[in-house]
Amino acid sequence: MRSGSRRRCARSLALVDGHASRRNEGPQVVACPDGPFLVRGDVDIVLPDGTPVPRTRKTVALCRCGLSTIKPFCDGTHRASGFRTG
Amino acid sequence: MRIPSARGEVSSRLFALLESPTPDSREEFASAVGAALAADPDLLADDDLQLSLFCLYELAYSGLDGVADLEWDPGLLAARADLEAAFEQQLRALVPVPALPEPTADAVAALLFDQTAPSGGRSLSRYVAKQATDEQLHEFLMLRSVSTLKEADPHTFAIPRLRGRAKAALVEIQADEYGGGRPGRMHSAIYALTLRGAGLDDTYGAYLDAAPAIVLAACNQMSLFGLHRRLRGAAVGHLAAFEMTSSIPNRNYGNGFRRLGYDEDVTWYFDEHVEADAVHEQIAARDLAGGLAESDPDLIPDILFGAGASLLVDGLAAEHILASWEAGRSALRVPAPVRA
Numbered sequence: 224m225r226s227g228s229r230r231r232c233a234r235s236l237a238l239v240d241g242h243a244s245r246r247n248e249g250p251q252v253v254a255c256p257d258g259p260f261l262v263r264g265d266v267d268i269v270l271p272d273g274t275p276v277p278r279t280r281k282t283v284a285l286c287r288c289g290l291s292t293i294k295p296f297c298d299g300t301h302r303a304s305g306f307r308t309g
Numbered sequence: 310m311r312i313p314s315a316r317g318e319v320s321s322r323l324f325a326l327l328e329s330p331t332p333d334s335r336e337e338f339a340s341a342v343g344a345a346l347a348a349d350p351d352l353l354a355d356d357d358l359q360l361s362l363f364c365l366y367e368l369a370y371s372g373l374d375g376v377a378d379l380e381w382d383p384g385l386l387a388a389r390a391d392l393e394a395a396f397e398q399q400l401r402a403l404v405p406v407p408a409l410p411e412p413t414a415d416a417v418a419a420l421l422f423d424q425t426a427p428s429g430g431r432s433l434s435r436y437v438a439k440q441a442t443d444e445q446l447h448e449f450l451m452l453r454s455v456s457t458l459k460e461a462d463p464h465t466f467a468i469p470r471l472r473g474r475a476k477a478a479l480v481e482i483q484a485d486e487y488g489g490g491r492p493g494r495m496h497s498a499i500y501a502l503t504l505r506g507a508g509l510d511d512t513y514g515a516y517l518d519a520a521p522a523i524v525l526a527a528c529n530q531m532s533l534f535g536l537h538r539r540l541r542g543a544a545v546g547h548l549a550a551f552e553m554t555s556s557i558p559n560r561n562y563g564n565g566f567r568r569l570g571y572d573e574d575v576t577w578y579f580d581e582h583v584e585a586d587a588v589h590e591q592i593a594a595r596d597l598a599g600g601l602a603e604s605d606p607d608l609i610p611d612i613l614f615g616a617g618a619s620l621l622v623d624g625l626a627a628e629h630i631l632a633s634w635e636a637g638r639s640a641l642r643v644p645a646p647v648r649a
């Protein structure tokens with residue numbers, strides 16, 4: 224993964240705790256408990272050889288249980304398998 | 310939407326009124342609603358009342374063909390309110406609401422994940438994956454078309470009723486449902502592609518006559534929650550539970566259609582939901598339901614009620630389809646119209 228354009232992100236406003244804020248304006252990765260990594264923002268997803276992974280939605284979930292049938296994306300299988308992150 | 314066939318006294322009076330709103334037709338409709346509700350109906354099984362409610366709601370969506378703009382007609386709103394009150398009362402009596410969690414996003418999300426955990430029992434999606442016939446798959450598509458051709462619309466009504474984290478989460482989910490700015494990727498449009506690919510009619514409401522009361526009830530409860538600010542907690546809980554029980558079943562549905570040789574135009578809708586709803590369920594549980602629970606702890610009971618209503622009524626609708634098929638019957642209320 225490679226972070227996207229800083230300059231573009233820096234101009235955006237994010238809402239933190241209900242207040243407009245200039246913090247947290249870059250790409251964001253949320254480590255979901257017992258689930259995937261949720262990736263928001265301008266991030267390229269590439270295979271180990273650099274091939275871009277087509278991305279059709281703004282926010283994606285990346286599998287971290289290893290069991291998804293649509294890797295690198297999550298397909299919800301982690302819930303059926305009882306995957307635990309902590 | 311085309312006005313469907315009436316299913317009893319209330320819907321026939323309603324359609325007469327919609328075609329010609331006169332003092333007489335208004336009076337006859339109002340008294341039919343009063344008489345029907347006085348008989349203490351089982352709303353979940355009442356074809357006449359669920360269809361009437363569905364069509365009254367439709368005035369707030371895309372409207373009814375040939376009907377004047379009656380969305381804010383006081384008489385129709387009063388009748389709708391009476392039907393809604395009875396419907397909500399029955400849902401509240403039937404939906405089990407668990408012990409309240411701590412008013413934190415984590416606790417509410419954990420409870421919702423627990424309540425929507427995949428189970429190994431009999432399920433419509435596994436039946437579709439493994440053994441449904443081609444005819445049954447067509448029935449499945451027709452029954453789903455009632456709500457899916459306006460997918461996402463009911464919950465969108467809740468957006469201006471939320472603030473902060475919950476609102477941003479709902480917008481994030483809905484923007485994805487609506488294709489992220491690309492009309493061809495709207496989930497309702499992808500579903501229309503599925504219908505056409507299976508040789509079915511993608512006109513909104515084309516198979517309404519075939520949908521039994523419980524399928525309409527599943528759709529109507531989303532409108533009930535979405536159209537009332539008072540029920541915004543239930544709208545949020547409903548969407549969360551809906552998204553959290555979607556990825557794995559949709560993989561099964563897609564596999565069922567693949568098993569019978571359908572191409573990607575038909576399976577795209579289901580495959581899209583496997584990926585999309587794995588994203589949406591995280592946002593819906595933590596930021597939407599969890600975010601609302603933290604900002605408005607008083608709404609936690611309704612968040613859980615909405616989630617429970619989704620699980621209960623959608624579960625009953627799925628059970629109706631499965632039980633019909635297992636008994637060798639059609640799940641449709643009336644045979645589907647044959648396409649010209």
Ligand code: FES
Nearest residue numbers: 286287288297301
């Ligand atoms: S983390 Fe969801 S399928 Fe692996």
